[in-house]
Amino acid sequence: MERELVTLTGFILSLQQNVDEATGDFSILVNAIGLACKAVSTAVRKAGILNLYGMEGSVNVQGEEVKKLDIIAHDNFVSALRLCTKAGILVSEEVEEPIILGKGKYCVCFDPLDGSSNIDCNVSTGSIVAIYKRENPDAEPTIQDALRPGKDLEAALYCMYGSSTQMVLTFGTSVHLFTLDPSVGEFILTSRDMQIPSPGKKIFSCNEGNTKNFDDAVKTLVARFKEESYSARYVGSMVSDLHRTLLYNGVFMYPAAPKPKLRLLYEANPMSLIIENAGGVSVAGKGKRILDIVPTEIHERVPIFVGGKRDLAIVEEELAKLE
Ligand code: AHG
Ligand code: MN
Ligand code: MN
Ligand code: MN
DSSP: OOOOBBBHHHHHHHHHHTTTTTTTHHHHHHHHHHHHHHHHHHHHHHHTTTOOSEEEEOTTTTTTTHHHHHHHHHHHHHHHHHHOOOEEEEETTTTTEEEOOOOOOOEEEEEEEEEEGGGGGTEEEEEEEEEEEEOOOSOOGGGTSSSOGGGOOOOEEEEEEEEEEEEEEEEEEEEEEEEETTTTTTTEEEEEEOOSSSSSOOOOEEEGGGGSSHHHHHEEEEEHHHHHTOOOOOOSSSHHHHHHHHHHEEEEOOOOOOSSSSSSSIIIIHHHHHHTTTEEEEEEHHHSSSGGGSSTTTTTTOOOEEEEEHHHHHHHHHHHHHH
């Protein structure tokens, strides 16, 4: 049976050729991000052999002990994005201030290695990327290029380093899945125009270890999912929990417990854009769409309830009861 071999770059170029003002810049940018993801995938898979597990020794702006692979991943993204010259400013989880690269027309916010607490025990991790087109590409880049609501994003993607390395990319309104074929070193299109399945599976995903710090509405919400015989699934890396939600349906929650943990610019926003474009919903609380939030700081954190329409309707219902 003939296999349709569409690469990430080929796919984007084919879509862009119908766009008059397409310059190829977006394709060059995404190709550079794909290269960084391939390099991180290789580092993750060889970490045990190259002694790349464990702590790097510093504490980052998040107050987290930095893993060696957090820094390796960060460096790969910065290098690929600098060399492609299409990004004027970067925001990385691992660096306090934005990184100014020059006049590139895009602003790229990224979590170079997501779920890094899982890396030393070989549980799946990922990288998450949010891409804005800068409103004034001729001006010097400033932090304002990044302090924009997620609904302004040009594109978002994540790459999951799981049993295979897979990239989910959304631009425009569609969501596409690419699987890395290591034998040719290319991301190959394996699913296009993805939608969260309905009815799909009844799954709720949250860290119940935080239950004592959940507010009453969230405690009631979790009890209701259990009452309605939902399965509990929690990997502890957002990329893995969200990828399962995209493919199976369900709801992922990281409520304030008592403070929010997930970062708006490079975790909640890009994942919310992907899930909304796949037919789902993503809120920070009742009626508070994540993509409408105007950021005030580049590392700000938000509570998040994200997943398929059916389960987010239950979230809204329960959060409303105790308002
Ligand atoms: P990161 O590794 O980029 O710092 O992100 C970790 C995040 C996210 O991946 C995951 O959903 C969440 O932390 C898990 O937090 P808990 O360990 O508190 O459940
Ligand atoms: Mn981290
Ligand atoms: Mn993360
Ligand atoms: Mn991270």
